[in-house]
Amino acid sequence: MVVLAKGELEQIALPAVQKAAPPLADVPEVDLAAAASRGAEGRAAAARAVAAACQEHGFFKVTGHGVPLDLLARVENAAAAFFALQQRDKESAMSAVAPGSPFGYASKRIGSNGDLGWVEYLLLGVTAAGASTGDHSADEPLLPAPADEEAVPSAWRRCSFRDLLNEYTVAVRRMTCEVLELMAEGLGMEETDVFARLVLEDDSDSMLRVNHYPPRPELKHLQQLHGGGGGGGGGRVTGFGEHTDPQIISVLRSNATSGLEIALRDGTWVSVPPDQGSFFVNVGDALQVLTNGRFRSVRHRVMVNSVRSRVSVIFFGGPPPRETLAPLPQLVGEGGRSRYREFTWREYKSSAYRTKLADNRLCHFETTS
Numbered sequence: 001m002v003v004l005a006k007g008e009l010e011q012i013a014l015p016a017v018q019k020a021a022p023p024l025a026d027v028p029e030v031d032l033a034a035a036a037s038r039g040a041e042g043r044a045a046a047a048r049a050v051a052a053a054c055q056e057h058g059f060f061k062v063t064g065h066g067v068p069l070d071l072l073a074r075v076e077n078a079a080a081a082f083f084a085l086q087q088r089d090k091e092s093a094m095s096a097v098a099p100g101s102p103f104g105y106a107s108k109r110i111g112s113n114g115d116l117g118w119v120e121y122l123l124l125g126v127t128a129a130g131a132s133t134g135d136h137s138a139d140e141p142l143l144p145a146p147a148d149e150e151a152v153p154s155a156w157r158r159c160s161f162r163d164l165l166n167e168y169t170v171a172v173r174r175m176t177c178e179v180l181e182l183m184a185e186g187l188g189m190e191e192t193d194v195f196a197r198l199v200l201e202d203d204s205d206s207m208l209r210v211n212h213y214p215p216r217p218e219l220k221h222l223q224q225l226h227g228g229g230g231g232g233g234g235g236r237v238t239g240f241g242e243h244t245d246p247q248i249i250s251v252l253r254s255n256a257t258s259g260l261e262i263a264l265r266d267g268t269w270v271s272v273p274p275d276q277g278s279f280f281v282n283v284g285d286a287l288q289v290l291t292n293g294r295f296r297s298v299r300h301r302v303m304v305n306s307v308r309s310r311v312s313v314i315f316f317g318g319p320p321p322r323e324t325l326a327p328l329p330q331l332v333g334e335g336g337r338s339r340y341r342e343f344t345w346r347e348y349k350s351s352a353y354r355t356k357l358a359d360n361r362l363c364h365f366e367t368t369s
């Protein structure tokens with residue numbers, strides 16, 4: 001591990017983007033509860049809307065999701081309490097709970113290929129039962145007792161973060177599979193569990209990530225200097241640099257702080273107004289492959305807010321490492337061209353984890369016409 005002297009990391013220039021992105025005017029939205037209550041017609045309409053959003057943006061919002069709002073609030077409070085701990089407590093707690101790269105707690109370094117962002121995070125593997133792994137001894141608390149009890153926020157003392165994340169993962173994975181079924185229906189697939197079953201397999205390679213983007217108050221001053229309100233001026237710091245997610249699907253929930261931006265088909269960036277009661281879905285690289293490019297793996301990034309912290313939790317639904325991925329024959333069509341060669345998820349992951357965040361990870365798997 002590279003150890004930097006105190007303050008040294010702060011001096012490393014973070015990749016900043018200068019122009020503020022305008023908000024995405026019509027975020028595509030699907031209401032799962034409404035779809036379920038309106039019979040076959042309602043469901044078919046929701047499936048069509050989901051497929052259209054995945055084709056156009058690779059991104060949409062889910063409402064009526066059935067995940068209790070109080071669970072979302074409890075996870076958010078516990079995450080905020082965890083990130084408020086002393087640096088050494090966060091590091092030692094997570095090295096005990098989630099040992100080994102890429103899992104555990106980290107700050108500013110994203111992946112192991114030199115990417116930096118104004119973010120600290122937890123990355124946990126997800127087991128077959130839908131629970132976040134790392135709990136080698138089920139009775140052990142997630143975190144060891146912090147050095148200074150008084151410094152620990154009371155919200156943190158009252159709950160077990162690990163249990164909460166497990167409860168959250170189970171609920172979100174269930175909802176993710178409903179969404180994956182709608183995607184398959186929207187594509188006209190006969191087997192509507194063709195995507196969901198991959199995420200439900202015993203050895204599915206799914207993950208949970210909890211990100212915290214502390215505010216950068218000095219940005220406010222810079223933004224005012226360059227035209228005010230953060231509109232078009234300088235003073236933007238990258239929290240999480242632009243990238244696509246490798247997995248099948250990512251399901252994100254954040255607090256009410258802005259920051260998430262997505263790239264549209266023409267490459268322009270738009271910001272996504274936060275909505276703490278809803279989830280946002282990203283199509284990942286693996287789903288772009290399975291759909292032969294019909295669904296778009298969305299490029300996205302997070303910009304840091306000047307006054308408020310952003311806390312986000314993302315469930316990444318991935319297939320088992322042994323799974324062979326290739327465009328589904330029904331989506332290639334007779335005489336059609338398969339845009340990607342066949343590969344295993346293990347092969348893709350090991351190639352992807354050698355790349356930098358912003359790299360195009362799918363180009364190595366494209367077929368030449």
Ligand SMILES: C=C1C[C@]23C[C@@]1(O)CC[C@H]2[C@@]12CC[C@H](O)[C@@](C)(C(=O)O1)[C@H]2[C@@H]3C(=O)O
Pocket residue numbers: 102110111112113115123207209243244245246247316352353354355356357
């Ligand atoms: C720079 C990197 C971080 C990442 C692994 C990679 O080499 C390229 C993909 C990155 C990403 C993006 C989505 C998820 O946050 C993530 C956990 C994943 O599966 O792929 C991260 C990886 C990471 O943070 O380790």
Ligand SMILES: O=C(O)CCC(=O)C(=O)O
Pocket residue numbers: 209211240245252254260300301302312314
């Ligand atoms: O934190 C966020 O809002 C998004 C982060 C992200 O894209 C990721 O962790 O892959």
Ligand SMILES: [Fe+2]
Pocket residue numbers: 243244245250300
């Ligand atoms: Fe992402």
